[in-house]
Amino acid sequence: MSERELSERKRLILKAIVEAHVLYGEPVGSKSLLSNQQLTCSSATIRNEMAELENMGYLEQPHTSAGRVPTEMGYRFYVDSLVKQYRMTALEIEQINRTLQRKIGEFDRVLEDASRLLSHFTNYAGIAFKPSADQATISRFESAYLDEHSLVLVMVFADGTVKTGTVYTELTLSQQELSAFIDVLNRHLCGLTSSEITLPRIVNLERQVGLLSALVHPVVTCIYDAMSELDEANLKVDGVNHLLEYPEYSDVGQFKEMLDLLENKEDLLGLIATDGEEKDLQVHIGSHNSPGPMSNSSFVCRLVRRNGKVIGAVGVIGPRRLDYSRVIAILNQLSLGIAGAIGTDEGESGQAADEN
Amino acid sequence: MSERELSERKRLILKAIVEAHVLYGEPVGSKSLLSNQQLTCSSATIRNEMAELENMGYLEQPHTSAGRVPTEMGYRFYVDSLVKQYRMTALEIEQINRTLQRKIGEFDRVLEDASRLLSHFTNYAGIAFKPSADQATISRFESAYLDEHSLVLVMVFADGTVKTGTVYTELTLSQQELSAFIDVLNRHLCGLTSSEITLPRIVNLERQVGLLSALVHPVVTCIYDAMSELDEANLKVDGVNHLLEYPEYSDVGQFKEMLDLLENKEDLLGLIATDGEEKDLQVHIGSHNSPGPMSNSSFVCRLVRRNGKVIGAVGVIGPRRLDYSRVIAILNQLSLGIAGAIGTDEGESGQAADEN
DNA sequence: AATTAGCACTTGAAGTGTAAGAGTGCTAAA
């Protein structure tokens, strides 16, 4: 009994237990495994093996007269070495890509779609996440003249994002005045982060634009709003109602804890950020020693990269007995899809603004 | 006695029962009402009155040895004639208005804020709703030139809404070409609903713009997206997790039914639309004879008008023992706030003058 | 040495019976 390597039969048994538990959600007994075609031994033998697996820490018993349930370590082993890649059907892949490609370029929208897709495909709660940028800078301003009291301010950000806002003013504004005003903006506010737009700079701006100084305040507000929106970490959750189908959440208290966690974006954010350094795929398996809402739940999270840089993350939250195989496959596909959908506007047309 | 009019004492008792039940969520017994200062009689008298109120249909007993609970009719009577206006504090009103006014003009954002505000203030689930317009038309196009491969299309809708979209193209585009293109758009697509933008019109458009015909397809797509977004009925729900604090939803099945209802925008929409003809404030009180998810829940809904026209609705969903008084007050205030926040850019632009 | 059959043992789930408590309706007295 080497402690380091599991015998082939033990692996088989562990795998069978995990899969049966994922399917039915109840402790797995030695006899019920006999139906498994690959296991040719008797229930007594399985009992012996199960006892050893329990000693090694892969299994545990809720109580003496119950079957076995995988521990966190058991799931970990399963995910790391026993899980066989789930293969998505062409139809599923097609469906994902089609949905994503309808909203090219609008990352916030894509996130919303992504979380919905995830919850729909996995039947767990789907999560999509955009990290806080914290240093959005505008590389260029443009405008469109609406009427003498209103205009659309177009802001092109350094990363290529374009945002717009509508500005109303009491002034009577001509087209020429507007373009002059935009010129001033371009000269004075490009390349600045929101915290660099200080009061002296604003006052200076007001001096520069002369008669139009009343326009500065609403415009700066608009700029600030756009920047905050871009900077703000954003988290979309969809399909929590699916979780209620699992008996794990039949206790309302448990479920409420989960909901509150999802409401509190910061907490979940921490969960992603803490060890989100390099691993593209993170599997958090709930365990008893880490109490709180996640003790009975698992969270699988996949980073989304563009040009090697992390631009977001997608994930799934569900009961600890998650169908890891399927979930991981779907997350991979989706993260590819997102990167693809966003990449389209970048590979072909000249990418705006690397200048700072 | 008289079946038509309730005696003063009966009204008092009914009121006390409703309020005690709203507070504690449990059937109210005759003795527990003795603590009420306004009732000077004994528990036996109260019992007699309660028996009569039950005969009249205002109260019911879950079972023989339990206290009384208001029926739908009981609540209806309470709401119609016993509820005293809850007075919001100046602080609460202030907070609502401040939140709303930050996002002037962006109705979809306002909705999101509104639902959040509602759930926060009432501790029930908050709902904000925008009906489908189905006939959005664009009154003018504007544009901003980004670079030779991309532009921002600004669409001014007939109702004053402004939407923008970014368009990418393979073509190499000059500023002059762009403004010529926009001119053509303005000549051919203004005032049309999305279903009126037919293939012949699009082909004709392509012929008009000559070399830029490749630009037509992405631009039309962009227009269509914007129109659909405006047309689309939209429903924001926030704070369902609050509901879990009420024992009414301690049965997971009940709660899931509720969640599924909220997920299914159409159903809820029907609930608003069916009798949404003229009453600004609609109070749906769950009752046993109308089964389904709403049998144990109530839904209070307030239409939001601008210039007399319904532009949306806000509402609250919670257990049948809703604090109707408070909820109605908050809904009224919020609907005023929304109308105000949106109204600013229309008609009464003279008000915001003294801000700086 | 590994496997298996068999059996005693443990334990939670489900069912039953009883006692307590809350609330009522009714009757008779004030």
Add this chain to the structure above:
DNA sequence: TTTAGCACTCTTACACTTCAAGTGCTAATT
């Protein structure tokens, strides 16, 4: 008309029993 008092009903909680599932261990078998 109101109230005190009492018998009645029904839920809840708890203790107790029974049942089935699943185990661990021992002895027999391969």
